[in-house]
Amino acid sequence: MMSQEQNDLISRVGPATAAGKLMRMYWQPAALVDELDGPRPIMAVKLLGENLVLFKSEDGQYGLMDRDCPHRGADLAFGRLERGGLRCAFHGWLFDASGQCLETPAEPIGSSLCKNIKQRAYPVMKKGGILWAYLGEGEPPAFPDIDCFAAPEAYTFAFKGLMECNWLQALEIGIDPAHSSFLHRFFQDEDASTAYGKQFRGTSADSEIPITKIMRECDRPIINVELTEYGLRLIALREIDSERTHVRVTNQLFPQAFVIPMSTEMMITQWHVPIDDENCYWYGIFTSYTTPVNKEKMREQRLELYELPEYRSRKDKSNDYGFDPHEQATDTYTGMGADINVHDQWAVESMGAIQNRTREHLGQTDKAIIQYRKLLRQEIEKVASGGKPLMFLDDANARSIQGPASMDGIGPTKGWETYWMEVDVKRRRGAPWAAPVPSDIAQKISRLTAAE
Structure with missing residues (x-):
């Protein structure tokens, strides 16, 4: 268990907090690119507890700035796109994407007032179907050369969803390999031919065994956690028999993302982004190693659950997440339908707006969560002392962060150590795009092969 002070340290991310200072040293997802492609490309954004306005100017530049007009505090999210910038609807003051005031039209002709006024603004970058913002000081870091960006x-598709809870508990469910045997348990297996775009509904690599069957019948995984240059690698082993073991490799990408296999052909890289201390969005980039993503189908599937414009789940605490006791008795472990996003949302929101970790009791299967919290505290302290945290990358280092390897397959009980790497490498080398083989994986395979 931890103290309340320790819990506050790792969960609260406002401007004056230690974890908030850490999080501001990274690019943060601010919106989907699609959200500003409509007829009015201006939207209010709350990010890391700060109220901002995001817009796309008439000449295609993206801007992000404080939401309150520096004149008299009116809401710039109701402004107008004019003359290459954002104009306040109150008195017509005009700002460009850098926050510089260009016009104060109600002032006397010849007034130089606007020259000395600059609204606080932040860099914006478009990447992977997401608009990223940097709220920190100084030059922003480089993006890693991970698969969803490469x-x-x-071959990629981006989406998001709202969770009404603290970002940390939402992230931690993604580095908990044990929960899927219970929370995502299905009592019947689905035809794998209908599994496109769905997680935990297909088959594992090198097998016709449905993943749902493995999760249901092998509920005591052995979990290995490795510290890496990007965060953590998790390897969950579920022994089927003396010859076969289910191997699932996932990753924690510091500070607030995880990388998990969705199917044999697709991977998910997912960030948990604080709106404030009690709400967050998950942003996911789905990456295919085989064929171009059917974006229309993926979007239609997700819009069955998520409602625009807030990307709020139609199943939430207001309707008990669609809970059906008959379904719980006969079809699913939770009784909350087949979409695992609903299961995850119930689990993390039921902990409260900010989980009270002073009352929890962690076990052996929580080793990745324990390791991540240790890493998070370490990097918070590093930044507080003026240092650069893990994954604050320059251009040279960014190119070295590749992958990371992620897979789900049925391999040999003796020899799983090389099996998962071989599956990952085979998928990359067979991809129609240049999916890089991470150097650490290439080196490990070389060493293990030489030792045999």
């Missing part, structure tokens, strides 16, 4: 646009 893949061509046709």
Whole structure:
């Protein structure tokens, strides 16, 4: 268990907090690119507890600035796109994407007032179908050369969803390999031919065994956690028999993302982004290693659950997440339908707006969560002392962060150590785009092969 002070340290991310200072040293997802492609490309954004306005100017530049007009505090999210910038609807003051005031039209002709006025603004970058913002000081870091950024646009799809809880408990469910045997348990297995775009509904690599069957019948995984240059690698082993073991490799990408296999052909890189201390969005980039993503189908599937414009789940605490006791008795472990996003949302929101970790009792299967919290505290302290945290990358280092390897397959009980790497490498080398083989994986395979 931890103290309340320790819990506050790792969960609260406002401007004056230690974890908030850490989080501001990274690019943060601010919106989906699609959200500003409509007829009015201006939207209010709350990010890390700060109220901002995001817009796309008439000449295609993205701007992000404080939401309150520096004149008299009116809401710039109701402004107008004019003359290449954002104009306040109150008195017509005009700002460009850098926050510089260009016009104060109600002032006397010849007034130089606007020259000395600059609204606080932040860099914006478009990448992987997401608009990223940097709220920190100084030059922003480089993006890592991970698969979801390396893949061509046709092979990726971005989406998001709202969670009404603290970002940390939402993240931690993604580095908990044990929960899927219970929370995502299905009592019947689905035809794998209908599994496109769905998680935990297909088959594992090198097998016709449904993943749902493995999770249901092998509920005591052995979990290995490795510290890496990007965060943590998790390897969950579920022994089927003396010859076969289910191997699932996932990753924690510091500070607030995880990378998990969705199917044999697709991977998910998912960030948990604080709106404030009690709400967050998950932003996911789905990356295909085989064929271009059917974006229309993926979007239609997700809009069955998520409602625009807030990307709020139609199943939430207001309707008990669609809970059906008959379904719980006969079809699913939770009784909350087949979409695992609903299961995850119930689990993390039921902990409260900010989980009270002073009352929890962690076990052996929580080793990745324990390791991540230790890493998070370490990096918070590093930044507080003026240092650069893990994954604050320059251009040279960014190119070295590749992958990371992620897979789900049925391999040999003796020899799983090389099996998962071989599956990952085979998928990369067979991809129609240049999916890089991470150097650490290439080196490990070389060493293990030489030792045999």
